[in-house]
Amino acid sequence: KTGRPSNRFWRAIRRLKLGGAIDVHKQFVTLDDGAIRARPGIKTINMHFIVALGRVSYDETKKFRTWCSKRLSGAAAAHRAQHPGEHDPDIANRKLREQQRARGATTNAPQSGQNSPALPDRDVRKELQRQHSRAQLEFVMNLRGQYPGRQ
Numbered sequence: 001k002t003g004r005p006s007n008r009f010w011r012a013i014r015r016l017k018l019g020g021a022i023d024v025h026k027q028f029v030t031l032d033d034g035a036i037r038a039r040p041g042i043k044t045i046n047m048h049f050i051v052a053l054g055r056v057s058y059d060e061t062k063k064f065r066t067w068c069s070k071r072l073s074g075a076a077a078a079h080r081a082q083h084p085g086e087h088d089p090d091i092a093n094r095k096l097r098e099q100q101r102a103r104g105a106t107t108n109a110p111q112s113g114q115n116s117p118a119l120p121d122r123d124v125r126k127e128l129q130r131q132h133s134r135a136q137l138e139f140v141m142n143l144r145g146q147y148p149g150r151q
Contacts, residue, residue, distance in 0.1 A: 019133045020049065020138075021137075022044065022049075024118060048137050048138050051141060
């Protein structure tokens, strides 16, 4: 009872990752003393994997995804309303780039910082297996979508 995940937990996470069900990304927090504490975190769950479990349909999954998106955008709008000064530089930068594009200049949008790639497995063979499993799962679910009556 150390409060740390067991080996069984890590084996389950690795198998879900190899099966193409989840993508694991690095996330970190900066502590008060300036040190960075990093750990892996689940960023995305494959929608095809959830539907393949047989308990949820594509329609229910899409409704849930839409509901989550609306909740997040509502929370973001509320934060912008409470802290308007924090977003002024972003708005000014975006409008400046629009004006520059209107005059014919080529500008690149700033990086969002939310495009962290999935952590590859240390074992190259298992990483290839993860990529193959993910592609295979997507292919099978596309077939199930085209021929819904067949098993």
